Amino acid sequence: MSIVFFGTPMFAVPSLRALHGAGEEIAAVVTRRDAIAGRGKEKKKVKAPPVKEAALEYGLRVLQPASLKDRELVEELKSHSPEFLVVAAYGRILTEEILSIPSIAPVNVHASLLPQLRGASPIARAIINGLKETGVTTMLMEKGLDTGDILLMEKTAIRREDDAGSLSGRLAEIGAGLLLKTIKGMREGTIQPQPQEGEASYAPPLRKEDGLINWARTAGELFNFVRGMNPWPGAYFFLGSERIKVLKVEAREGNGAPGEVVKASQELLVGTGDGLLSLVAVQPEGKKPMTAQAFLQGRKIKEKEVLNGAFTQDTNE
DSSP states (O other), X not given: OOEEEEEOSGGGHXXXXXXXXXXXXXXXXXXXXXXXXXXXXXXXXXXXXHHHHHHHHTTOOEEOXXXXXXXXXXXXXXXXXOSEEEEESOSSOXXXXXXXXXXXXXXXXESSOTTTTEESOHHHHHHHTTOSEEEXXXXXXXXXXXXXXXXXXXXXXXXXXXXXXXXXHHHHHHHHHHHHHHHXXXXXXXXXXXXXXXXXXXXXXXXXXXXXXXXXXXXXXXXXXXXXXXXXXXXXXXXXXXXXXXXXXXEEOOOOOTTBEEEEESEEEEEOSBSEEEEEEEEETTSOOEEHHHHHHTXXXXXXXXXXXXXXXXXXX
16 A cells, blocks of 8 residues: 655655655655746756655656646546555645545644644744744644644744754654654554644745834844744845845844844844844845844944834734
């Protein structure tokens, strides 16, 4: 009996690797289509999803359908008579017809402690929301958005030095191990699905424009915001018409109007809704990442200057 795997980004690769390493028969890997990526001279380069690259390395059959309603896709999936469909950050909602195909279950590897943070961006939102811990849940899939019964769950602390990239890597490895335990337990009948309990929260998809820094937030909130937005879509503000990506910050005590430069020598301190934000590392548009000190050497930023961003008190994501 086989498994059909659905996944796209790097988060899904450890799960695919774990299944392959455990000797599971992976009949097919379904992933999103290749996309244009890169900057400058590399801007028009077509790049395959990380899951596709891993699948081809293992010699697995790769499917990249334009639509999950494609009849050829559905019929092929049915022809494999899989025990499981395994989904890890595929990026699309599976149809009820596809969900009904596996003989045992469609299983999702979701990067949160459900019912917290249902949706597309649970890792970034966990950091942005200031959570102290998160984790991975394996769950039965149904037509609702991450509403299915819980199979297994594992927690991990969110470290102060974590950003969305580092936390994603750790959760991906946790998810891979949890997936193998889930598959084994489902086959042996030792896992009893449990309904989700408690109040649900949601993690809607992130858009590039969501990275604009709202200086009216507190310094502590912006510390979490910058970490959650790194590496994508990236927190940023504008210096004139130039977009400046903010890579690392520290919250400091002190007062300053939101967005106002309080200090611009040796370090760059900016006022917020409560406290000061030290911009430790930034990346000007088209440039490499640099320290705030190096950034200041190339620009005439003065105290009392106001950096362009958002200045409202509305902090809803």
